[in-house]
Amino acid sequence: MGADVGRRPLRKRQYDEDDVRVRPGKGSRPRTRLRPAHEDAVEGFVVAVDRGRYTCLVTAGPSAGEKRRRARDRASGAGDDGRLVVAMKARELGRKGIVVGDRVSLVGDVSGAPDTLARVVRVEPRASMLRRSADDTEDTDGIERPVVANADQLVIVTALADPPPRPRMIDRMLVAAFDADIEPLLCLTKSDLAPPEELVSLYAPLGVPYVVVSKGGTLDEVRERLRDRISVLVGHSGVGKSTLVNALVPGADRAVSHVNAVTGRGRHTSTSAVALALPDGGWIIDTPGVRSFGLAHVSVETVLAGFPDLVEGTVECPKGCNHLGEECALDGWVAAGRADPARLVSLRRLLAIREGAPDDDRRPDAP
Ligand SMILES: Nc1nc2c(ncn2[C@@H]2O[C@H](COP(=O)(O)OP(=O)(O)OP(=O)(O)O)[C@@H](O)[C@H]2O)c(=O)[nH]1
Numbered sequence: 294m295g296a297d298v299g300r301r302p303l304r305k306r307q308y309d310e311d312d313v314r315v316r317p318g319k320g321s322r323p324r325t326r327l328r329p330a331h332e333d334a335v336e337g338f339v340v341a342v343d344r345g346r347y348t349c350l351v352t353a354g355p356s357a358g359e360k361r362r363r364a365r366d367r368a369s370g371a372g373d374d375g376r377l378v379v380a381m382k383a384r385e386l387g388r389k390g391i392v393v394g395d396r397v398s399l400v401g402d403v404s405g406a407p408d409t410l411a412r413v414v415r416v417e418p419r420a421s422m423l424r425r426s427a428d429d430t431e432d433t434d435g436i437e438r439p440v441v442a443n444a445d446q447l448v449i450v451t452a453l454a455d456p457p458p459r460p461r462m463i464d465r466m467l468v469a470a471f472d473a474d475i476e477p478l479l480c481l482t483k484s485d486l487a488p489p490e491e492l493v494s495l496y497a498p499l500g501v502p503y504v505v506v507s508k509g510g511t512l513d514e515v516r517e518r519l520r521d522r523i524s525v526l527v528g529h530s531g532v533g534k535s536t537l538v539n540a541l542v543p544g545a546d547r548a549v550s551h552v553n554a555v556t557g558r559g560r561h562t563s564t565s566a567v568a569l570a571l572p573d574g575g576w577i578i579d580t581p582g583v584r585s586f587g588l589a590h591v592s593v594e595t596v597l598a599g600f601p602d603l604v605e606g607t608v609e610c611p612k613g614c615n616h617l618g619e620e621c622a623l624d625g626w627v628a629a630g631r632a633d634p635a636r637l638v639s640l641r642r643l644l645a646i647r648e649g650a651p652d653d654d655r656r657p658d659a660p
């Protein structure tokens with residue numbers, strides 16, 4: 294199951310190398326390769342971020358330089374992978390943000406012992422950056438907030454019932470995936486309560502892959518799709534995200550409260566993303582604080598890029614066409630049989646979402 298046709302349906306054709314998109318007007322700082330020092334750094338993967346403290350899993354043992362130093366110091370550097378280290382950002386990183394999913398280099402006290410603090414001296418170039426505008430929160434300042442780095446899959450978790458699916462919310466998430474150049478996966482939960490067909494048919498024209506799960510049911514297919522990838526889970530409250538994460542990652546609750554304890558957070562106050570290692574390899578990143586994505590920063594072109602079958606048809610559009618109005622040439626393009634009308638309906642749905650159509654409409658707004 295899951296549409297395998299066009300497995301990367303919502304990918305931009307070319308990935309633009311702008312993972313450090315700087316707010317316009319603030320002056321952009323060229324990306325500099327950091328000083329070559331720190332040969333004793335160890336590699337880490339950022340699993341949680343809280344108020345300037347970065348919890349990192351040490352993913353690779355010490356570098357050659359560190360090993361030499363340790364050999365000299367007769368300190369054992371072996372077997373210490375997999376420890377959590379709390380770090381702060383080294384001053385040399387300036388204002389560069391560090392988010393969950395980042396791969397970093399750590400120096401200083403990387404023992405992970407209680408009350409120690411290492412320093413992040415380098416952030417590796419990112420393969421992707423999931424971001425949202427802040428316009429879905431209280432302030433409408435239009436600032437983009439990075440959420441997760443290096444994710445390669447956005448798992449949009451939606452219950453088939455209780456709570457009912459919110460297609461516009463799904464559409465928003467799809468556009469966010471799109472913008473971040475991350476593959477979407479629809480994860481339809483609670484299939485014991487309602488059948489998936491109606492919702493699946495809504496997304497069929499987009500070729501979005503999907504999996505159907507229910508509590509206590511098999512997770513083989515989900516596991517298969519998550520294996521060795523960095524997957525971000527999004528979905529609104531009550532859709533069964535925690536149930537799913539707990540089933541996929543034995544001890545997930547413990548892991549999260551451990552991270553919270555390490556960062557000094559309360560046990561149940563986790564509002565930022567936390568990365569959990571999957572037993573079969575890969576990472577699952579739960580985003581409790583992210584219920585939706587502001588999309589003010591996403592351009593028409595970004596959305597359109599996911600519809601190569603329609604792009605050519607826009608050549609005849611008036612300048613600045615938002616492809617939603619009567620003057621849009623795409624209607625003619627589709628009428629002439631150049632593309633599937635269902636694709637145009639899908640494109641317009643996503644474009645309308647971008648323009649701020651409310652996403653809390655609970656009617657399945659099938660075309
Ligand atoms: N019938 C049914 N109920 C489910 C299923 N999965 C989860 N639930 C129930 O749905 C409710 C919400 O599940 P959670 O896993 O807590 O949902 P969540 O998305 O983590 O919600 P938040 O914690 O609010 O973010 C719980 O009462 C679960 O027992 C399922 O497959 N079928």
Ligand SMILES: [Zn+2]
Pocket residue numbers: 607610611614615616617620621622623
């Ligand atoms: Zn148009």
